[in-house]
Amino acid sequence: MKKKLLSVMLSTAMVAALLAGCTGNTPAVTSEVAPTTSEVAPVATSEIEPGSVGGSEDVVLEDTGDKLTIECWNDEWQTRVINLMPGYTQDSENDPNHGHIGDLPVEWIVTPSDNGAYQNALDADLLDDAADVDIFLVEADYAGKYTVPGVAKALGDLGITDADIADQYAYTQQVVTTDGVLYGSSWQTCGAGMIYNRDIAKEVLGTDDPDEVQALVSDWDKWQDVAGQMKEAGYKMTPCAATSYRVFSNNVTTPWVKDGKINVDANIQKWIDMSKEMVDAEQTGTFGLWDTNEDFQKNISFCVFGPAWYFDFCMQKGSGDSIADRGGWALCQGPQAHYWGGTWVCVADKTDNAATAAEILKTMTMDEGVLTSIIEDYGDNVNNKTIVAKYAADTTYGNDVLGGQNPYSIFEGALANVDVSNMTIYDQICNEAIQTAMTDYFTGKVDEDTAWDNFYTQVEETYPELSR
Amino acid sequence: MKQAKRGKVVSFNKWGYIFLIPFIAVYCFFQLVPLVMTIYYSFFENYMQGMTQIGPNFIGIQNYITLFQKGDMLKYALNTLIMWIIGFIPQIFVSLLLGAWFSDTRLRLRAAGFYKVVIYLPNLIMASAFSMLFFALFSESGPINALLMNTLHVINKPFIFFQDVAATRILVGFMNFLMWFGNTTILLMAGMLGIDPSLYEAAEVDGATPTQVFWRITLPLLRPILVYVVITSLIGGLQMFDVPQILTNGKGSPANSAMTLIMWLNRHIGTSKNFGMGGALSVVLFIITGVLSMVVYKLSNGKED
Known part of the structure; x- marks a missing residue:
């Protein structure tokens, strides 16, 4: 009897121990509403008067947590x-x-x-x-x-x-x-500009001076002409189509979502058309934006678009023999002023x-x-x-990655026109989904309509409240 | 006296139940309750809009209607099936062959134990790590492309595997094959070793060739194990997730052709935590799994009826 009792106790203890692990972690989704004010609408930032926080230094703050x-x-x-x-x-x-x-x-x-x-x-x-x-x-x-x-x-x-x-x-x-x-x-x-390869600029355009290069790429038509020249000389214009995406997407005049409907700005369509043309002409590649490693090591592509954080964070500075390490890049504003991130x-x-x-x-x-x-x-x-x-x-200041060029006045120029009134909380997924879907179109895997379908499907699956 | 004896028998049964308690309890808590909850929640509108919870509002079978009307469920189911078949056909073929070799007493393979361990090893690697490895191997500037371009000179510019529908699917299938053929071999071998050796001896005496022995004796007697392997692999295949998810970075690219049903489920319960739609999809998957298992089971037992 004692043994029986013991084994009953043991098995109960075992079950209890197993169950103990899941108490307080009920899988149920409670109806508790997250603490927000009203319906989440696309952020309307345009009416906001920035610059005032109304705070004072008298606020008493405390540390009570242990980490x-x-x-x-x-x-x-x-x-x-x-x-x-x-x-x-x-x-x-x-x-x-x-x-x-x-x-x-x-x-x-x-x-x-x-x-x-x-x-x-x-x-x-x-x-x-x-x-x-x-x-x-x-x-x-x-x-x-x-x-x-x-x-x-x-x-x-x-x-x-x-x-x-x-x-x-x-x-x-x-x-x-x-x-x-x-x-x-x-x-x-994050004012951004066109970061271009000095060696290639000298070889193909005959100059690596930022002002002179800027004059050659000052609008998208001229920029595409240069892309043609690059192709003839055996270089790609940009590593991949996604490189130029933010120049277009951060210059939109309408938001990604309007009244619960997914909205595509004309500028996005412009990027798609231009990129398809360039991919077909082999002036750019189709791989992911962050897979462009070789392009920062060897003279393969003429330019990328990026803000200041790009120099230090994305261009393989410090890897030893990258273009950034020998100061082989230069910066100009490019076809369109923009910011990124x-x-x-x-x-x-x-x-x-x-x-x-x-x-x-x-x-x-x-x-x-x-x-x-x-x-x-x-x-x-x-x-x-x-x-x-x-x-x-400061004329003595220069950025090593840019071969000693001072980028700050160019970034200042890019910041002059920043308009954040078209941001929505859906931008990340929309921006990722459109690039994924359109890459299939660029590579010829699907036609443009199917690519659009794939884009809408992904956004709708991610956000049930949106429709096309 | 008699009564006392019977009492003893009953108390033995009791032990059976007592030892079942842990399983039943764990099953109820971790399987049955979530299962019922999933079905329950599939009838609700329940998701996050920004940081705001929408619902749960009871909406009947609206989620199911949306799922079939709007979603690309058939497409994703087909993707899953195609990738499963790509992996399963070589898997069952190689496993049968290896199993037959390992269990064949006349072959007397040397170091069979060593090979058994080796073929099982891929299964010990985490699927996501395995995917990462393949992603690196087959990437645009990866070693496979370097090999094809610089050593073998088959192509003159990198082949982007992950932008090609067939290549991506074959890679997923191949990885599933690599990961699971060892496991299948061990299962089939266990089945083969369970076959009465006297049958083989009799066949040998009658002058049967190894091929005849395999088709006439091994395969028919292996049937129960084979059915088990097919069912478990099919269910595992329906739940295919980690390999394609990591390999395509969650995108199911190119053109959603490597998007499996569970990746689709994951997309619903990701950013918007759409438990209603997720639940509906899970219930549909549950039913499909159940039906498929029943069909395969019925077919395999057809002879006995």
């Missing part, structure tokens, strides 16, 4: 924090994801952004009361989804004053402003370490010393008009 959690999708900002944030120490040299600020442990959660994976991971953690999120980064493509009350903290509540953000560019504030409230801050601006820092509304989180946001995106170091160390373009003006006027 600071930061969510991001790559190591761009992570490297900057590790190297430039005063008091930040890394726990071990080989592990960038754990560190300390003073006594407070810092944990980085890095989820690559492809297919909305970063958004999915971030959503889960923001909605899960048990998950710790203090700081998260957002991209322009979907910033509006997170810059709402209850998700991100208003900068005014973080002790940030109007004086702190006075030198920021207005568009960087519009992107993270909802109903007149500012929810985030960026250290960078940008990363914004937000403090989660549910942060339990508001003091440190606010300190990091303020230091890393507003501190003049840190921003100057970002220019000096990373060649990035910073979100501070005074500093940028100083560097733009």
Whole structure:
């Protein structure tokens, strides 16, 4: 009898142990509504008056949590924090994801952004009361989804004053402003230009001087003429069709979504037509934007389009024998002024370490010393008009990747026309889906109508509230 | 006395039930409850719009209607089936051959144990790691293209495997084949070793050739195991996800031709957390799996009826 009792107890204990693991984690999706105000409409940023946070330094912030959690999708900002944030120490040299600020442990959660994976991971953690999120980064493509009350903290509540953000560019504030409230801050601006290969320019165009090259590519017709010349000389114009995508997509005059319907701007169609022509003429390739490695090593392609973060982050600087390492690139405005991307820092509304989180946001995106170091160390373009003006006027400053050229006045020019009023929270998936679908059209796998079908299907599957 | 004895028998049965408790409990909690919940939620509108939860609102079978009307379910089902067949045909062929060789006492293969381990090894690698490896191998500037261009001189510019429908599907099928043929071999071999050796001896005495032995003795007697292999592989094939997902970076490219049903499910429950549509799709998959299993099972037992 004793044995029997024992075995019953043992098996019950076993079951209990198994079940214990899943308590408190019910799979049910509760009807609890996420804390937002009204219906999420495409962010209408046009009516917003940027520049005021209404905050004061008297706000009292506290650290109560036992660790600071930061969510991001790559190591761009992570490297900057590790190297430039005063008091930040890394726990071990080989592990960038754990560190300390003073006594407070810092944990980085890095989820690559492809297919909305970063958004999915971030959503889960923001909605899960048990998950710790203090700081998260957002991209322009979907910033509006997170810059709402209850998700991100208003900068005014973080002790940030109007004086702190006075030198920021207005568009960087519009992107993270909802109903007149500012929810985030960026250290960078992303005015972009055409980055071209000096060797190829000299050989084919007879000059590598930015002004002279600019005159040859000042509109898309001229640019395509140059593409023809490049082809004759045995070079590609751009590594792949996706290279020029952002020049068109960030110059649209209508948003991706209008009244719940997917809307395609004329400029996107222009990119499709031009790219198809160029692919057929073998002036450009069709592989993914981030697979263009050889093009940064050897003289294969004439140009790429990119902002300042491209130099340091994407062009294989520091790999030893890349074109960037020998300063073989130069910058001009290209056929159309544009901007590309940008990363914004937000403090989660549910942060339990508001003091440190606010300190990091303020230091890393507003501190003049840190921003100057970002220019000096990373060649990035910073979100501070005074500093940028100083560097733009500095004739002794030159970027190594660009063979000593000073890029800041060109970036300034690109920023003059930035219009973020057509951003929606659906942009990331739309931008990814159109490039995926159209690549099949460029390579001749499907006709254009089928490619459009595939695009609409993917967007509708991702966002049930949208229709074509 | 008699009653006491019977009591003892019953108490043995009791042990059976007691030992079943852990399984039943775990099954209910991790399988049955989620299954019922999935069916339940498939009748609701329930997704995220931005950071706002929409629903759950009861909408009857609207999700199912949308699924069949709007979605490309047939297309994705066909993709899944094609990629499964590409992998399964070589898999069953090679496995049968290897199984026959390994279990053939007259062949006396040396180091059979070593080979058995080797052919099973691919299955031990995580499918996603395996996919990453293939992605790197077959990428535009990968070693396969370098080999074809510089060493073999078959092509003069890189062949972009992942933009070619056939190439992508064949790669997915090939990877599934590589990962699973060892497992199938072991299963089939177990079945072959279970066949009475006296049958083989009798065949040998009667002068049967190895081919005749294989077709007339091994294959018919192997049937139950073979059916099991087909059913499990088919169900596994329907759930094909990790290999094509990683290989095509979740896009199912080119032109959605490598998009499987589960990748489609994943797209629904990803960004918008559309549990209603996801649930509906899961229920349909559940029914398809059930029906397919029944069909294969019935066909295989046809003789006995």
